[in-house]
Amino acid sequence: MTFLDEREDLGVEPVLRELHVASSTYYRWRRAEREPCQRRRRDAELTEEIRTIHADSGGIYGSPRVHAVLKREGIHVGRKRVERLMRQDGLAGVSPRRKSGFTRRDPKATLASDLVERDFTPPAPNRLWVTDLTMIPTGEGPLWLSAIRDAFSRRVVAWETSAHADADLVLTTLEYASPPARSNPDS
Structure with missing residues (x-):
């Protein structure tokens, strides 16, 4: 109005x-x-087609897949036009990357004490190690990389990969980083 x-x-x-x-x-x-002009009428028709395709996919298909389905059905339309019409209609696809998400801290869990008091400048090598666990997406599923770095030299002391992010991965990495136990010649 x-x-x-x-x-x-x-x-x-x-x-x-x-x-x-x-x-x-x-x-x-x-x-x-x-x-409405011919373009607006065509946009309305295309929007109906897009809604149908999107609904048939269970709300999963995004603009690239919707565009591919339209092309297979013989409907010639530009990819950007499909993107615009989906955006205007509030339709969006689901990205598989969003499902994995990020690790979130449990708000109820007690925090570990800060043993280094946020001071990451050790006076000598092998006095402070830092670690990270990273997910690397691959064609066969996620690959988890656990790495330990010496804070003094900034060199990687040890690393290990696994298909699962669990305590075994981190402990194995720590075992590789630890120097071998020396036998006591006096015993």
């Missing part, structure tokens, strides 16, 4: 004159609302 529809007492011509808008522009705009 426009301002002029709400205020019929003002009259169209005086308002248009005050706004410096040509009356032909206003009436052409009003006619376009009643009789």
Whole structure:
């Protein structure tokens, strides 16, 4: 609904004159609302097709897959147009990367004590090690990388990979980083 529809007492011509808008522009705009151009009509038809494809996919398909289905069905439309129409209609695909998410700290868990008091500048090598666990997406599923670095030299002391992010991965990495136990010659 426009301002002029709400205020019929003002009259169209005086308002248009005050706004410096040509009356032909206003009436052409009003006619376009009643009789949309061919492109807008085609957009409405395509939006219906896109809604159907998106619904048939269980709400999973994004614009690239919807575009591919339209192309297979013989409907020639640009990928960007599909993106625009889906965005305008509030349709979005589901990305498999979003499912894995990030590791989140349990808000109920007690925090471990900060043994280094946020001071990561050790005076000598092998006095402070830092570690990280990273997920690397691959074609065969996630690959987890556990790495231990010496904070003094910034060199990787040990690393290990696994298909699962668990305590065994981190402990194995720590075992590789630890120097071998020396036998006591006196015993």
